[in-house]
Amino acid sequence: MTTPTASVVAAQDPAPKLPSPGGVSRAGGALRRLAERLTDANPILLKEMLSILRTKLFIRFLYLSTGVLAISVLAGGASMAAGSLPPATVGQVVFQIFFTLALIVIVLVAPAHAATFITSEREGRTYESLLLSGMDAWRIVRGKFLASFASLLLVLVAFAPVVGIAFLFGGISPLHVAFGFLGLLFVLAPAVAFGIALSARLRSTRVAILLALLLSIPTGIFFISALVGLGEAAHGPWALKMHGPFWFAEALGERFFEWDTFGLAFLLPLFVVTASVWFFLAGAMAGVRPAAEDRSTPFKVWSLYALAGTLAAIVATVGVTGPGDYARASVVFGVLAGMLPLFFASLFANEPPLPPRILPARPPGPLRRLYLSNLGPGAAPTTRFAALLIVLTHAGIAFVVIASGHLFFPHADQHGRADVAILAFTVGNTAVCLCLLSFGALLRVVLKNGVAARVLAFGALFGALLVPLLLTLVIDADSFNHAERSIPPLMHISPVMPMLVAIGISDNGHPERILEILTPVIVYGLLSLLFWVVLEQRVHSIATKVDAMRVHRDQLLEARRALRPSLAPPEPEAENEPAESEPVAAAEPEAVGEPEASEPEASEPEASEPEASEAAPAEPASVDMPKVDPTVPEDET
Amino acid sequence: MIRVEGVGHRFGALRVLTDVWFHVPEGEVFGFIGPNGAGKTTTLRMMATLLEPDEGRVLLDGVDVVDDPAAVRRLLGFMPDSFGVYERVTVIEYLDFFAAAYDIERSARARTVRAVMELTDLGPLRDRLVAAMSKGMKQRLAIARTLLHDPKVLILDEPANGLDPRARIEMRDLILQLRDLGKTVLLSSHILTELSDMVSSVAILEKGRVLAAGKVDEIGKGLRPGRTLRMTLLRPPADVRAPFLDMSNVHEVSVSPDGALRLSFEGGDETVAELVARAVSYGVVRVEPERDDLERIFLEVTKGELQ
Numbered sequence: 042m043t044t045p046t047a048s049v050v051a052a053q054d055p056a057p058k059l060p061s062p063g064g065v066s067r068a069g070g071a072l073r074r075l076a077e078r079l080t081d082a083n084p085i086l087l088k089e090m091l092s093i094l095r096t097k098l099f100i101r102f103l104y105l106s107t108g109v110l111a112i113s114v115l116a117g118g119a120s121m122a123a124g125s126l127p128p129a130t131v132g133q134v135v136f137q138i139f140f141t142l143a144l145i146v147i148v149l150v151a152p153a154h155a156a157t158f159i160t161s162e163r164e165g166r167t168y169e170s171l172l173l174s175g176m177d178a179w180r181i182v183r184g185k186f187l188a189s190f191a192s193l194l195l196v197l198v199a200f201a202p203v204v205g206i207a208f209l210f211g212g213i214s215p216l217h218v219a220f221g222f223l224g225l226l227f228v229l230a231p232a233v234a235f236g237i238a239l240s241a242r243l244r245s246t247r248v249a250i251l252l253a254l255l256l257s258i259p260t261g262i263f264f265i266s267a268l269v270g271l272g273e274a275a276h277g278p279w280a281l282k283m284h285g286p287f288w289f290a291e292a293l294g295e296r297f298f299e300w301d302t303f304g305l306a307f308l309l310p311l312f313v314v315t316a317s318v319w320f321f322l323a324g325a326m327a328g329v330r331p332a333a334e335d336r337s338t339p340f341k342v343w344s345l346y347a348l349a350g351t352l353a354a355i356v357a358t359v360g361v362t363g364p365g366d367y368a369r370a371s372v373v374f375g376v377l378a379g380m381l382p383l384f385f386a387s388l389f390a391n392e393p394p395l396p397p398r399i400l401p402a403r404p405p406g407p408l409r410r411l412y413l414s415n416l417g418p419g420a421a422p423t424t425r426f427a428a429l430l431i432v433l434t435h436a437g438i439a440f441v442v443i444a445s446g447h448l449f450f451p452h453a454d455q456h457g458r459a460d461v462a463i464l465a466f467t468v469g470n471t472a473v474c475l476c477l478l479s480f481g482a483l484l485r486v487v488l489k490n491g492v493a494a495r496v497l498a499f500g501a502l503f504g505a506l507l508v509p510l511l512l513t514l515v516i517d518a519d520s521f522n523h524a525e526r527s528i529p530p531l532m533h534i535s536p537v538m539p540m541l542v543a544i545g546i547s548d549n550g551h552p553e554r555i556l557e558i559l560t561p562v563i564v565y566g567l568l569s570l571l572f573w574v575v576l577e578q579r580v581h582s583i584a585t586k587v588d589a590m591r592v593h594r595d596q597l598l599e600a601r602r603a604l605r606p607s608l609a610p611p612e613p614e615a616e617n618e619p620a621e622s623e624p625v626a627a628a629e630p631e632a633v634g635e636p637e638a639s640e641p642e643a644s645e646p647e648a649s650e651p652e653a654s655e656a657a658p659a660e661p662a663s664v665d666m667p668k669v670d671p672t673v674p675e676d677e678t
Numbered sequence: 679m680i681r682v683e684g685v686g687h688r689f690g691a692l693r694v695l696t697d698v699w700f701h702v703p704e705g706e707v708f709g710f711i712g713p714n715g716a717g718k719t720t721t722l723r724m725m726a727t728l729l730e731p732d733e734g735r736v737l738l739d740g741v742d743v744v745d746d747p748a749a750v751r752r753l754l755g756f757m758p759d760s761f762g763v764y765e766r767v768t769v770i771e772y773l774d775f776f777a778a779a780y781d782i783e784r785s786a787r788a789r790t791v792r793a794v795m796e797l798t799d800l801g802p803l804r805d806r807l808v809a810a811m812s813k814g815m816k817q818r819l820a821i822a823r824t825l826l827h828d829p830k831v832l833i834l835d836e837p838a839n840g841l842d843p844r845a846r847i848e849m850r851d852l853i854l855q856l857r858d859l860g861k862t863v864l865l866s867s868h869i870l871t872e873l874s875d876m877v878s879s880v881a882i883l884e885k886g887r888v889l890a891a892g893k894v895d896e897i898g899k900g901l902r903p904g905r906t907l908r909m910t911l912l913r914p915p916a917d918v919r920a921p922f923l924d925m926s927n928v929h930e931v932s933v934s935p936d937g938a939l940r941l942s943f944e945g946g947d948e949t950v951a952e953l954v955a956r957a958v959s960y961g962v963v964r965v966e967p968e969r970d971d972l973e974r975i976f977l978e979v980t981k982g983e984l985q
Contacts, residue, residue, distance in 0.1 A: 084774075085779075087778075095766045166760060167763065169758060173726060173727070173751050173754075175748060176779045601684060
């Protein structure tokens with residue numbers, strides 16, 4: 042900008058030229074772009090770190106938290122040293138105090154800290170600028186996650202010298218400390234990702250912080266208690282000396298190369314951490330992306346990873362059971378793993394009827410086209426994907442449980458009943474999960490509300506669980522006394538029937554009881570088929586109407602444009618009819634395949650604003666013009 | 679360059695836009711004017727892909743904002759009326775951040791940021807924290823941000839809102855400079871005087887409807903056929919119509935607030951000469967054709983009803 046005087050000068054001199062868009066990397070080669078991506082830091086990470094390090098509050102927090110932690114650890118150490126404990130034990134107690142306090146800080150602070158990262162953009166009115174810059178959701182979410190993670194890593198770095206107090210007493214090694222910090226990082230990453238996910242879905246920073254604290258406190262208490270409990274369980278078999286939540290630091294330091302320690306204390310937690318971080322970040326991306334974009338594909342990719350990790354975890358856990366209780370244990374693992382497809386059924390039952398309208402930046406290749414049309418975003422393809430995933434998950438569970446049982450315990454005498462039991466469970470549970478999936482997806486399309494659909498679907502599931510149970514109790518309460526031989530008839534339609542059959546077979550043998558699984562398989566299988574067919578038909582009908590309306594709108598606009606070729610204003614309309622100015626498709630609704638303008642699905646594909654379509658029942662044009670404000674997180678997967 | 683075709687929009691039960699049509703030609707500074715609450719910002723947010731229309735469509739350079747928002751975002755720079763800036767970074771860090779966000783190659787980034795700072799005269803402030811900048815400087819910074827990816831179209835919503843007179847003049851000069859660089863600029867404002875020096879075409883919006891759209895002169899002619907002359911007399915007569923009473927092609931004679939006579943008439947230069955001849959005995963000081971200024975057009979087009 043120039044002053045008036047300067048503008049006179051500028052009139053004589055050529056105006057400064059902006060560099061041509063050739064500077065934008067889209068014009069460059071793929072290799073060069075890749076190299077630049079790898080060496081160029083995420084701009085959000087850089088910007089956030091600059092902002093954080095210039096915030097006095099953060100620096101004060103660093104000083105204060107480190108000071109309080111140091112005083113607490115010193116006080117704890119001093120009181121222990123004053124007793125009769127040997128110095129090495131005091132060192133181990135100090136070690137546990139330090140890491141437990143650091144863990145509490147992480148659990149409390151990390152989600153709340155991360156929860157401000159995207160809401161602050163919305164509240165500060167900078168979010169739109171970010172979106173308009175063309176940054177994709179993954180780049181934004183990744184930058185925010187890394188920035189929050191890095192700033193909290195600084196807190197851990199500030200804490201680090203305090204652990205030196207433990208070395209004064211002995212009893213610990215640098216390896217213990219290293220694994221202790223690794224444990225903190227394992228907690229920090231999902232805690233931050235959780236905060237980012239909250240931040241992406243909420244508008245208010247205060248609400249985000251409050252919710253993060255409300256959820257992280259009970260989760261933290263449960264997590265620390267579970268850690269202590271697991272430590273006590275591992276204490277004997279792994280000959281550990283340390284007590285407290287950070288027992289795994291000693292286990293990993295002393296027995297890292299023992300396969301059970303490596304698998305259960307390192308690989309399994311690593312899988313849990315990466316899967317939860319991935320899941321939360323996929324959720325954050327769905328929160329950042331407008332409803333008109335693909336929100337389900339990140340969850341689909343995640344689900345494949347979760348499936349692979351779960352199957353690997355089953356192999357590891359079957360391996361640590363003994364051959365004596367192998368049959369029962371395999372069913373327990375199968376049932377626990379069976380929660381995963383149930384979760385998948387709920388997760389993917391929240392797709393809008395139609396796939397996103399937004400065109401991809403580049404035309405998709407043949408494989409991607411195949412994916413998009415058959416298993417991609419949109420209610421019908423996503424349901425197909427989830428159904429395949431559920432079948433695959435159950436098949437995988439059955440295979441790995443049976444195969445690992447034969448691998449680890451080749452001479453066990455329980456293979457027959459264990460194998461039949463797990464088959465009975467997986468087949469029956471597949472039908473139940475498919476039914477839940479197709480029912481939930483259909484409800485989502487009909488109700489246009491994902492939360493309501495999930496609540497109703499799970500309500501129906503619990504109803505199917507409770508009603509047979511209560512009726513059986515009313516009719517003949519004693520029938521449960523001999524359930525190990527014969528399951529009461531009404532319970533055959535319960536969704537827990539597969540589990541009951543599997544437990545019965547694994548405990549008592551009688552592989553022929555697998556036939557009892559037929560009733561739930563037929564009932565839930567037929568129901569799921571019915572729901573699925575209705576869903577596909579409904580989606581097809583909506584798509585047809587929307588396509589017809591789009592074509593009609595374009596034709597109408599072209600015709601009107603021809604009549605109004607210049608900048609001339611439109612013809613003035615009747616003064617007393619301000620809201621009925623021949624909206625695009627309302628002019629001739631019969632001509633576009635007779636769209637039923639007042640039908641609820643007329644406001645699809647974006648169903649998150651039903652009020653708008655209800656307010657304009659006479660304007661079917663709103664069918665193909667879903668309203669999306671990218672600054673508003675909407676109902677999503 | 680920008681085509682708004684039959685656009686309508688509702689917020690719940692409230693209809694805010696009804697069948698809005700207008701067209702912004704390439705390389706022009708286009709004024710989008712209307713009273714507060716007329717629907718200007720809603721329309722601009724649709725053009726900027728931040729809101730989807732319920733009816734009709736918006737095309738930028740032929741690209742539908744709903745179908746391909748990413749392509750539209752590459753084409754346009756949008757400065758909203760109320761925007762935020764990152765306070766704890768410096769000017770150069772801010773612009774560098776957005777240059778990276780726009781995916782400008784690292785090698786070209788410094789050059790781009792430098793050019794944009796030069797254009798917007800932010801060079802001397804490059805190391806100043808954004809928090810320490812005045813509102814006018816932040817407005818400049820916001821415009822600089824929109825220029826980083828060298829967009830074809832600039833959409834500026836109330837760019838001079840809250841600026842002092844000097845900053846407004848500077849803003850006007852900058853916008854004219856951008857027009858000279860070939861940008862299509864769409865400006866929204868309800869301060870007509872600030873637009874009148876810049877825009878050649880306008881769309882006037884009231885209560886969610888376009889009341890008039892097109893070249894300023896053409897709209898003016900449409901409103902009042904014929905010509906209007908302003909004539910300043912040294913000794914105006916008591917009845918200002920008296921000298922022209924017998925001229926049938928003079929429709930109206932009135933007195934402006936500044937004392938000048940406003941003569942509306944049909945006819946060519948001969949009529950002008952006759953009008954001057956009849957007034958010469960009263961001491962003609964100045965004769966000039968009246969321009970179709972935006973304020974007059976706006977007042978005549980709009981009804982002034984509460985929005």
